[in-house]
Amino acid sequence: MDLETATAELYGLAPEEFVARRTALVRQARTAKDRALAQRIQALARPTRSAWLVNLVARHQPEVLAELFELAELLAEGMRTVSGPELQQLTRQRNTVVAGLTRTAIGLGHQQGHRASESTRQEINDTFTAALADPDTAELVRSGTLTRAVRWSGFGLPGVDARTATPPEPNDTDQDTGRDTGQDSDEDDTGGAEVVDLEPRRRAADRERLRVELERSRSRWASASTRHQRLTDQLAELTDRVERAAELVRTAQEQASDAQREARAAQDRVRECERALEAARSACTALVATAERADHELSESVGRLRRERDRDASVREQLGEAEQALAAAERDVDRAESAWEEK
Template identity: 35%
Template sequence: MDLDELADALYAAPPADFVATRDEAVRAARERGDKEFATAAARLRRPTRAAWLANLLARHRRDQLDGLLGIAASLADAQRTLDGAALRALSSQRRKLVAGMAREAGRLAREAHEPVSDSLLRELGDILEAALADPVVADEVRSGRLTRTITYSGFGPGSDPDAVVQRAAEKAAAPEPADAAEPAEAEPAEDPAEVARRERERAERRRDLADAEAMEATARERRDAAEAEHERAEQEHERARERVASLTAELDAAQRHERTAAADSREAAAAARAAAREAGTAATRTARARARVEEA
């Protein structure tokens, strides 16, 4: 089994089986002297339960998953062009698809005899929403080897912090362009103070966005570090449990052996006492017989 085959097997299996299966593969690799495989296999991280549900979709419902993620480009186009009607329609479609995919993942999990809760399905929905907003996350989800639960707190793919949405009614009320032959009326010059105010607002929005992105990046780093530490702690706990189980089994065997040995010792002591009594009786009989022979 190469590393890809091991990874496919691990991320397809329920998360509860992940650590034991991976560690067994690492031990086998070390025993056969394949240190490179052992090191690479040990780096494979157990998925969260929500990530495992996403992996189920990538493996068993790939066409439906691609269909959901395929609307990301349309959402981005609608945001860039400020097409409110298209954005509303796509957002409604997105919500229905995400909810449907979450339900399907729950059904697949139950077929694998894995329980799912509403909160777990909501976490999966967060992952799918993040995949729609971030192409990098979408690739992670498509890989079928997602390990972490991801949430997205931005405004969506390709959002422009300086954009101002024009309402449909305003578009309809906008005057048609004047005929080229007719002279256009001169538009009044904008108030410089108003222009400056709008520039300040745009600059402020840009700063707010930069601050929010920096905070989000820091939070993601903290989350990833915490997840890595959690994974390390769980692995250590699992190894400790295995060691306790092994030592407990050894102790039970030693105690059984001690009890058997004690019983054997007691039986041997009783047999030795009986043999001593028999030897004494035989010695007495021998002495009496010898005395009678001498008297004769």
Template identity: 35%
Template sequence: METALDALYTTPPPDFVARREELAAEARKAGRAGDARLIKAARRPTLAAWAANLLLRSRPQECEKLLELGRALREAYRTLDAAELKSLSAQRRVVSALTGQAAELADAAGHRLSAAVRQEVESTLGAVLADQEAADRWATGRLHTALTPPSVFPAGFAQPVLERPPRPPVTERKRRTNTKDEPDEPVERRRSAATSEATSEAVDELAERRRIRRERLARARETAEAAARLLSSARTEEAEADAGLGRARERREAARQRVSEAEQRLTEARAEARRADREQRQAEERHRTAAHALTTAEREAREAERVLSRLDPRGG
């Protein structure tokens, strides 16, 4: 079925419906009803979409380079500024050249493209450059309508100016009018080579810009890594200093606690000393009182003995 659809979408639009019915009938006859339904659902392409499909099938190498250029341009758009993108003028030549090849292929197949249709083909190829989804759709080779570049890209990025091909000599125009033979092979090869060269120039230009950007990015990363190392070292030093400050504060707090405890003990010792002083004074006072009482009692005892001796000289 894939082969059938590929063949269907390279069929000129005027013959598309008949060819679709033929292929669907063949699928039904072979017992592939599901394939027949898918073939019947295929939409008839516009002339511009058909020419774009025909270009993809007939010029695979040049078209692959266009897809590669589109990937590079989209990457550049994400990483570079608009001023640099505007300088990537080679993509204009690539799209214009491929549009010319599509027109030649269509002409060889018996369907000359008008200026308006050529503009639609060129718009489709511009969309392929600018948008990944458009590139994916074109890469299937089954477009049914022309594509339009997105409007979010900088002016001129994917909208090349349509360059009308030079009119062939009168004898060549007459020959093409009277016959549908293939274009002159040397001329076709030269044009294909010119398209390939223009595409290669664009890819090389982008590759150089990306190389310069990678070098700048590498230097910026080295600078950032050095700054990160310095920052890490400074943070380590700050953490060590903070830990040292914490230990010093702990020692200071412990010393203050010991001083407070010592001051408390000194206060208690002083109070105890004052109590001892009072008790000593009280004891000394009691001692003096007792000594005085003893002296008085001794004197009174001696006086009493003298009186007794006078009253009882014999002692008995």
């Protein structure tokens, strides 16, 4: 596994699946002893819902982005060479392409069971619009690894007005009604004086005034857009930090649960050992009692044996005496018989 493979896999997942899979890939990298890869994978930020939907278009229908980038070139050229109705036509074409891409992104999300809110729809629209104006954003969109929506905060390519795509209508109340038109209110002078038409100059002045007002409006919009983008970035960063903290908490909870299970298992083993020790003690006590009884019985047996030996010795002694008496009696009998025979 390398970073490119991990990135391609992660940004192809729905946002709610991102963190868990990132954690698994980090663990795989750590198991493989590749700490650098683990750190780089851990640094990958979870995409917002709108960024994920834009990524779906780049991943599943890259061919439809070709029209967007072709139009970006036309708009870039148009801003330098055309004006008025032609530029407005390019702007309308831009709106059509962006709206179509937005619908495509939302449709791909719907196929995966996700419905886009109105704010998500607007963020998708803003991102595709920014891709028309900024080559770096275009490359991010093309890569399919966008992490959050992008809003264009410049002055050029998004169009005369990024919200309406049409220039504002002149306001009659803004015109200087006291301006000298160069024409008298009297009858024409027939004395050969040349009549000068100042209407083109007035129109040019109005266009310049409207241009200045438009630039001011763009500047205010750009400042607000920049601030919004900064806050959006901060929110996304905080969200990612919260998710990482939550992941650390979940990891700690899992480790605590594992430790509790191991502690309970150790307690069970201790109780088993205590029961075995108690059983051994009981068996030992029984063996001691048995040994004491055996020793007592042995002592009694030894006493009986000694008494039996004493009795045996006494009997043997009596037997010897009886045998001697018998022998004496036999001799007496022999002598008596001999005496009898002699008589």
